[in-house]
Amino acid sequence: xxxxxxxxxxxxxxxGGLKAAQGINLKIKKNEIxxxxxPNGAGKTTVFxxxxxxxxxxTGEFYLSGEKLNGASQESINKKGIARTFQNIRLxxxxxxxxxxxxxxHNRPEYRCGFFTSVFRxxxxxxxxKQMRKKAKELLDIFGLxxxxxxxxxxxxxxxxxxxxxxxxxxxxxxxxxxxxPAAGMNPQETAELVETIRFVRDRFDMTILLIEHDMSLVSxxxxxxxxxxxxxxxxxxxxxxxLKDPEVIRAYLGDDE
Amino acid sequence: MKNIGLALKKIKWKHYVxxxxxxxxxxxxxxxxxxxxxxxxxxxxxLKIAISIVxxxxxxxxxxxxxxxxxxxxxxxxxxxxxxxxxxxxISEKLGGGIVTFLISLIVGGLCAAVCGFVIGLPALRLRGxxxxxxxxAFGEIVKVIFQQSKAFGANLGxxxxxxxxxxxxNFYIIALILVLVTLAVTQxxxxxxxxxxxxxxxxxxxxxxxxxxxVTKYKLIAFVVSAFFAxxxxxMFACTFSTVQAPKFGYNYSIEILVMVVLGGMGNITGTxxxxxxxxxxxxxxxxxxxxxxxxVKDLVxALILVLxxxxxxxxxxxxxxxxxxxxxxxxxxxKPKKDPSRIRDDEAKWSNIPTKINMDELLTVDLKVQESVQxxxxxGKNK
Numbered sequence: 001x002x003x004x005x006x007x008x009x010x011x012x013x014x015x016g017g018l019k020a021a022q023g024i025n026l027k028i029k030k031n032e033i034x035x036x037x038x039p040n041g042a043g044k045t046t047v048f049x050x051x052x053x054x055x056x057x058x059t060g061e062f063y064l065s066g067e068k069l070n071g072a073s074q075e076s077i078n079k080k081g082i083a084r085t086f087q088n089i090r091l092x093x094x095x096x097x098x099x100x101x102x103x104x105x106h107n108r109p110e111y112r113c114g115f116f117t118s119v120f121r122x123x124x125x126x127x128x129x130k131q132m133r134k135k136a137k138e139l140l141d142i143f144g145l146x147x148x149x150x151x152x153x154x155x156x157x158x159x160x161x162x163x164x165x166x167x168x169x170x171x172x173x174x175x176x177x178x179x180x181x182p183a184a185g186m187n188p189q190e191t192a193e194l195v196e197t198i199r200f201v202r203d204r205f206d207m208t209i210l211l212i213e214h215d216m217s218l219v220s221x222x223x224x225x226x227x228x229x230x231x232x233x234x235x236x237x238x239x240x241x242x243x244l245k246d247p248e249v250i251r252a253y254l255g256d257d258e
Numbered sequence: 259m260k261n262i263g264l265a266l267k268k269i270k271w272k273h274y275v276x277x278x279x280x281x282x283x284x285x286x287x288x289x290x291x292x293x294x295x296x297x298x299x300x301x302x303x304x305l306k307i308a309i310s311i312v313x314x315x316x317x318x319x320x321x322x323x324x325x326x327x328x329x330x331x332x333x334x335x336x337x338x339x340x341x342x343x344x345x346x347x348x349i350s351e352k353l354g355g356g357i358v359t360f361l362i363s364l365i366v367g368g369l370c371a372a373v374c375g376f377v378i379g380l381p382a383l384r385l386r387g388x389x390x391x392x393x394x395x396a397f398g399e400i401v402k403v404i405f406q407q408s409k410a411f412g413a414n415l416g417x418x419x420x421x422x423x424x425x426x427x428x429n430f431y432i433i434a435l436i437l438v439l440v441t442l443a444v445t446q447x448x449x450x451x452x453x454x455x456x457x458x459x460x461x462x463x464x465x466x467x468x469x470x471x472x473x474v475t476k477y478k479l480i481a482f483v484v485s486a487f488f489a490x491x492x493x494x495m496f497a498c499t500f501s502t503v504q505a506p507k508f509g510y511n512y513s514i515e516i517l518v519m520v521v522l523g524g525m526g527n528i529t530g531t532x533x534x535x536x537x538x539x540x541x542x543x544x545x546x547x548x549x550x551x552x553x554x555x556v557k558d559l560v561x562a563l564i565l566v567l568x569x570x571x572x573x574x575x576x577x578x579x580x581x582x583x584x585x586x587x588x589x590x591x592x593x594x595k596p597k598k599d600p601s602r603i604r605d606d607e608a609k610w611s612n613i614p615t616k617i618n619m620d621e622l623l624t625v626d627l628k629v630q631e632s633v634q635x636x637x638x639x640g641k642n643k
Binding site for chain 2: 090099104106
């Protein structure tokens, strides 16, 4: 079971009578870039919300490296090692870039620092703050955001905000990174850059990545395997090239000939 | 020598502005006190301002940094004033009316208010915005009514607080300002740490904060508890300053007044909060001493007018250029104008009048204008034809 970083078994959720997602079985190996695609309203983001604890699944279970995680709160799921970015960027807008990343570093055991340690300014507080800042700068440097570190997050251009969101997610030291439409609103050049960034993150941080994306060029160039959702159920899954040739998938995207 | 200079440069002076303001006030008062003693009215004014600052800074934790609207801050103060004041009366029989009694009552009052803060913090985890404001508003009123109805605290008339020893009362302003410093230190140290970052992250985006592993429950409770603790301390200071504690004082209006101090000072700006708390309290006290008799009716009107004018001045677009010319930064720049090193003047800064040219300006300016007229006249004549 723990061959897989993420394994979902018959995962599903219904809101009242509406079955938003059902029978989702994902098996994601370590170091894999896995795509989750489907037409609008297929339930992709719902799956993400279940995996991060925003929604509690009504059926099925999911396991991170063999550890059952459903029923846990968002905070504890993040502590166990699932980090995410959002479809509509959610940064801490009124904080500087470096502080955004430092919030991500918050829970790491090496930066543990009690409330009263900080209030009374004991030596440990200064040590931890210094280390956190250094680590945050390292992360920003990797994403080319070091020069913007003292700007407010809301003043960054769009592409950099996306990068900052990924940097913040990585700061929480996850085992699995969930990217929700990372290329939304980007031009082809920015998308190409993003592909490089995602590959780089995978190699550098030894990361497993699950991403939702509409941009087929990005999906076909980066994802090793895919799951296609339609109306909350799995339509197809497997190797990227094969799945994209599947007539069912093409019909779901382009419609029937009638 | 160089090392000291470097070390001084490294210190972030911005972080210590607030302490400097309060310490300067304390020193001025100490000198005034030593050279002839403070007038009773000045003493009372200083105490009122100190209480306001503690209240406003503690409220700014919840409103400015956590981003939740709390309208029941006077309720926490009420708890501190009643319980701290009563504890002081009870224990003074054994410990006398000195600083020991005061400190014990201070801690008991603060802790009781902190417990109330915890209780109010619990619904705050589920409610947001207006709904939380309603809950805190109700809390403030309920606390007030409970104390007003309880016989142990003198029901409607309130109770007489402990009359502290004269030496303690006369020097109470020193202790009050030290308490202001403690409040500032705890608040700022909390905000400028990873815990404060977590609190401001919740304010900026709660969903993202949760997804980044911030324990929202814990930090909301911490913010409410710390805020309530210092409101309780302000309450005990209040009970120590005035001879009676009566519930109607801690009504809805007082909560709003504290909120006005925070909003006027700028959300999440502690220096601004200190200044606006001092200003508003000063204004209130002065207005009620100046406008006596029949004029007392217009006190609220004048107070409101001044607030409206301040808001218009700080926000209206019409005053924008005026503000930019006459703000604190421009003022300090005018006083400490950096000396210009001629070698460092950039091209676009150089004054054109200083540049030697071959053109004789005087000659240019005294050109005979009649010549031009004569050139123009045939043209005009031509048009007339």
